[in-house]
Amino acid sequence: MFKVWYHDNKSFAEYLIKITNLGNYNPQIEKISLGRNFADNPDAIQKILYLDVPDAIITYGFPEKPVLGIEFCAEAPSGHDIFQRVARVVASASFGTAFAFIFPEKKWVIRRIGGRWDIYNPLPLRALVNISTFHKVPAIPFFWEASQLSGNKSEGFLLTDQEFPNMPDRNSAEMKKFAEFVNLTITYVLQNRNFEEMMFDPFILERVAWMWDKYHERYRRKPDLYSWSPLTSCKIIKTSELVELVREKIGIEPNLPHYIIDRADTIVYEPSTRNFRADPYTGSLVGIDYLTCRNGESVRHRYRNLVIHFPHVSFQKMKKMFVRYYKEECPFRPNNEETDTYLTLHLRDGCRYTKQKELRIYCYIADLLLFHDAALY
DNA sequence: TCGCCGGTACATCATCAGCG
DNA sequence: CGCTGATGATGTACCGGCGA
Structure with a gap:
């Protein structure tokens, strides 16, 4: 009755x-189907993949209902590196699927001269509290602990498992908490109790307190939201200034929707990359949304507009990406001869699940996308 | 000194052509 | 028709100059 789905690594x-x-429940292990086989996934799994794909999903019953998404991240936890996975947490949470996000508390990184601890950015913790609150479903972080004494030197001193060398040590305090969380989720599912109720479970209440505790432990050092990544690349402007900015870019008066005009303030995320790429900016954008714009469960529940601006990227560059998709992969391309499940998927959902991640996430999340020569809204 | 963040190396995946 | 290796796309993790 339980199944564990994995993305690319079965050992997860x-x-x-x-x-x-x-x-105890003898779960089957299955691989999440991507690309042309996407339609093979159960409907409810398809739904929670509309932005991005987590490392593992636990489902229950038939048809399979996702109950928990899991992400294991071994990347150094400072800067924007953790944020790049936030879109997959939100995709799950927004369809009522709980989430466990494991990332390093700290990691030893080698620099040109010696090495140093790279310690966690506090903002992902705050973003997760907000995601849990808005979607009324637990989205809980767990630290992958590190220690110079007992950690794996080649993995930045992360504590790794004896049997699964790529995974966190199951005997560490945090992984025991993680296992407890998974077990609690199983209990709620078997008792047919919903996750909204689980938000008030003593375990979750305790964990949320822990999240704030860990947040402040780091935040204290620089007690200003906008001095932590990715908000360091953001600025808040009046929406009237946004209208002006867009007019400058496109040369004509933009006809912005009323829900954008009606919000007094706008946050502009402005990465100065020259490439139109997904990671880490897609996940960061979602993080910024939950940290500084959202006040509810949908993209319309915002008290502030969310804009992403690529000042060094032309619209042509983005266009190239969806034109390639249309010409080579989209079943709607005029020369497509196949009448398969991939075509049927598109007849039902369009390219919601299959077009490039950049296009899915930026266009779904941002109120307005700004290039150096165009605006999309 | 600490953390940021754009660039990049590299792994892995899906797809497909060529081959037996 | 299945296997295999090539290829391009995508995703993960790392690097290190730099600025506060």
Whole structure:
């Protein structure tokens, strides 16, 4: 009745089953289908992949209903690196699927001269509190602990598991908490209790307190939201100034929708990259939304506009991306002869799930996308 | 000194052509 | 028709100059 779905690494699923009570239910392991086989996924899994794909998904029953998404991240936790996975947390949470996000508390990074601890950015913790609050479903972080004494030197001193060398040590305090969370989720599912109720479970209340505790532990050092990534690349302007900015870019008066005009303020995320690329900016954009714009569960529930601006990218560059998709992959391309599940998927949902991640996330999340020569809204 | 963040190396995936 | 290797796209993690 439980199944564990994995994206590209089967050992994630095996590890999960080993360290939690999942093993008691003899769960099947399945691979998430991507690309042309996307339609093979159960409907409810398709839904939570509309922005991005997590490392593992636990489902229950038939048709399979996702109950928990899981992400394991081994990347150094400072700067924007953790944020790039936030879109997949939000995609799950917004369809009522709980989430566990594991990332390093700190990691030893080698620099030209010696090395140093790269310690976690506090903002992902705050973003996760907000995601949980708005969607009324637990989206909970767990630290992948590190130690110079007992950690794996080649992995930046992260504590790694004996049996699964790419995974966090199951005997660390945080991974025990993680296993407890997975087990709690299983209990709620089996008792047919909803996740909204789980938000008031003592375990979750305790964990949320822990999240704020860990947030402030770091935030204290620089007690200004906008001095932590990715808000360091953002500025807040009046919406009247936004209208002016757009007019400058496109040369004519923009006809912005009323819901944009009606919000007094606008936050502009302005990465200075020359490439139109997904990571880490897609995830950061979602993080910025939950940190500084949202006041509810949908993209319309915002008290402030969310704009992403690529001052060094031309619209042509983005256009190239969806033109390539249309010409080579989209089943709607005029020369397509196939009448398969991929075509049927598109007849039902368009390219919601199959077009490039950049296009999915930026266009779904931002109120307005600004290039150096164009605006999309 | 600490953390940022754009660039990049590299791994992996899906797809497809060529081959037995 | 299945296998295999090539290829381009995508995703992960790392690097290190730099600025506060």
